[in-house]
Each structure stands twice: as structure tokens, then as C-alpha cells.
Amino acid sequence: MTTQKRIFISAGESSGDFHAAGLVRELLNLNTDLQIEGLGGDNLSKLGVKLLYHTRDLAAMGFWEVIKKLSFFMDVRNDCHKLLMDKKPDLVILVDYPGFNLRLARDAYRLGIPVVYFILPQVWAWKPNRIESLNKYCQMLISILPFEKDFFARYNTEVEYVGHPFTDTIPDEADVSGIRKQLNLAETDKLICLLPGSREQELERNLPPMIEALTILKQKFKNLKGVIIKAENLEIDLYSKKIGKAVDYIEITESEKYSYIKASDSVMVASGTATLETAICGTPGVVVYKTSPLTYFLAKRLVKIDTIALANIVAGERVFPELIQKDAAPERIANEIDKILSDQNHYNDIRNRLSNIREKLEPKGSYARAAKLIYDKFLAENNQET
Missing domain, CATH: 3.40.50.2000 (Glycogen Phosphorylase B;)
Structure with a gap:
């Protein structure tokens, strides 16, 4: 008898919710019995993901905008941490949203929960010190930008490049x-x-x-x-x-x-x-x-x-x-x-x-490719992490 696998996913913005839903859809194609909850928006909710908080409440950009909502974000993190402690999911998947998600990665790491980061923090633009956190707290890093694999290699950091989802979601033709x-x-x-x-x-x-x-x-x-x-x-x-x-x-x-x-x-x-x-x-x-x-x-x-x-x-x-x-x-x-x-x-x-x-930005099939990497390593019954 197989054990139902539990995933906590965190996508704090609308674009992250869109990409997270594409990934979750492919994971569910591999195993319809996955139990998934976390932070996200309507796209994840439509797939049956139980939302702890919605992206409409989580979106904030810029130093001052975040400061104004700081107490709220502390409550969100505390609630996420409590859920990780109480339910101990088999995997945490983080999607973009680095200011919050890197702290969540640390929480999961300290609880012994494997972490996958899908759509990486833009450390090539700013805050390169975040590479150390990614290396320490995450067991798999999945990139959708073609230049990131070489960039991270300069820091001895292994990254899986799967192609960009827009090559699948944006049609070649239009009316x-x-x-x-x-x-x-x-x-x-x-x-x-x-x-x-x-x-x-x-x-x-x-x-x-x-x-x-x-x-x-x-x-x-x-x-x-x-x-x-x-x-x-x-x-x-x-x-x-x-x-x-x-x-x-x-x-x-x-x-x-x-x-x-x-x-x-x-x-x-x-x-x-x-x-x-x-x-x-x-x-x-x-x-x-x-x-x-x-x-x-x-x-x-x-x-x-x-x-x-x-x-x-x-x-x-x-x-x-x-x-x-x-x-x-x-x-x-x-x-x-x-x-x-x-x-x-x-x-x-x-x-x-x-x-x-x-x-x-090719090859096409990025969501399916990312889902297969994640499933084989962390969720399949004979995977090496269990």
C-alpha cells in the first residue's frame, strides 16, 4: 500500500501562482493522489490546492511597501512554520517570491523537509549572498532562464534548466x-x-x-x-x-x-x-x-x-x-x-x-520536465529521499 505524499507549495504573487499551477498540473498527471496546500492564487486553487493565504493579500513590492505589511508577513510565516511542524510534508516547493521563500526554505531545512526552488531568485541582478542560502537549504534548484545555469556554475552551484514555460503557454498563432x-x-x-x-x-x-x-x-x-x-x-x-x-x-x-x-x-x-x-x-x-x-x-x-x-x-x-x-x-x-x-x-x-x-528560451515542455525531476527524486515510491 502506497503512502499519500504531501506537498507544501509557496507562490506569493500572481505570476508565481500561474507557473506553480503549471508545475502542479504536471505533478498531478504523474500522481493524482498528491495532497497539496500552501500559498497561492486562483490558478492553484482551481487545481484543488488548499490555500493558507491568497496572492491578493501577499503581493507587495519595494522596501516601503513590505515594511508597511511587515506584521502581516510575520503572521504568514508563523502560520506556515506551524503547518510545516504539525503536518511535516514530504516536500516543500518554493516558486519565486524570494524575500519570503528563502526564510521558509530555512524553516523547512531545520525541520528536515526537502526543499525544491522553482524559478530562482534573481541573484545575478542583486543580493548574490542569497546563493549561499540556496545551496544550504535547497536540495534542488530549477531554472527557467537560459543564462542562469552558467551563472550558478561559477559559484559551484548545480542548477537544472528546463526551458521557459512561456514557450508552451504563448501560442505561435493568434486571431x-x-x-x-x-x-x-x-x-x-x-x-x-x-x-x-x-x-x-x-x-x-x-x-x-x-x-x-x-x-x-x-x-x-x-x-x-x-x-x-x-x-x-x-x-x-x-x-x-x-x-x-x-x-x-x-x-x-x-x-x-x-x-x-x-x-x-x-x-x-x-x-x-x-x-x-x-x-x-x-x-x-x-x-x-x-x-x-x-x-x-x-x-x-x-x-x-x-x-x-x-x-x-x-x-x-x-x-x-x-x-x-x-x-x-x-x-x-x-x-x-x-x-x-x-x-x-x-x-x-x-x-x-x-x-x-x-x-x-527553448526547449518546450518545461513544466513536465520540472515535474518529472521533482517526482523522481522526492515523490516516487522508490525515490532516494525516503
């Missing part, structure tokens, strides 16, 4: 003509997609200058329209109250995200994984990002790389212009988008450079 027809756009009309971020504080800072930039562009491109891709974890009212007078030429959608990005002539995108999604869709654009002054001040002194867009880092060049903090002014944003819309040679050059990014 571009159908989207444009739905928006009543003629062939020569321009469509700009706005991706302001998946956290409320990102929306508060990034969406207003994006909308203002669109209004500026509207003066030159009379039939221009904008479409905002709504994050699943945010209420639509947060968006609609910021649109104001631009409501006549800006729409909000949360369906067919990739079709809208592919159907757009250009994109304004917040820094993060959305830049990678935009790149894989092959749509030229500009990175727009604003954060609190304190967070920016600290980041400038801690970050070890000179580019923040993940797509640019993977590409090894600045394919997307980056307008950060005071540079993320509406006039600057509009000017960069205007270059893309007005110069066909410039547009084609960016498209060609973006096409190389998808190839770098």
Missing part, C-alpha cells in the same frame, strides 16, 4: 484580424497595448503616464486605440477610474491577452515577466516603470546590472527602450512609441531582434 475587427480598427489604424503590472502599487504608478502618453499619440494618430490588459488579481475599478476622458479610445480586457499583444502595433509594458511575454509575442514596445523614491534609491545601490527588463537581459541587448522613474514621463514614452509607429525599418529591426528571444 489578429479578429481582434482588430472586434475593436473596429482599419488596417492602417494603430493599436497600443498597455501592460502596467500585476500589483496594485505598480498600477498606481505606471498606468497614469501610459494613458497620458497614449493621449499625446492620439493627437498624431487620429484613429489610434489603446487596450489595457487587466491582471486577474486586480479589480477592474482600479483601472476604469484612471482612464478618465480617455474612455472613448481605451478598452480594458482580461481575456485573450496574447492575441491582443500580437494584434497591437506597439506595447507599453512594466518591467518584469511581461516584457518576456511581449518579446515572445514579437511586438515592439517600450518598458515603463516607476516605483517609490525609497525603493528606487535602494535599488540603484544594490542592483548589479544596467538593464531591468527581463527580455533585454535574455536577449543580451536593449531591444526594448527602458524608461525608469523620472524618465517614464508621458512625452518620453510617446516619443519612443512614435518612432516604432512611424519608421517601418525601425519596427522591422526590432521584430527581427525579438524573434531570437523565443529560441533562447
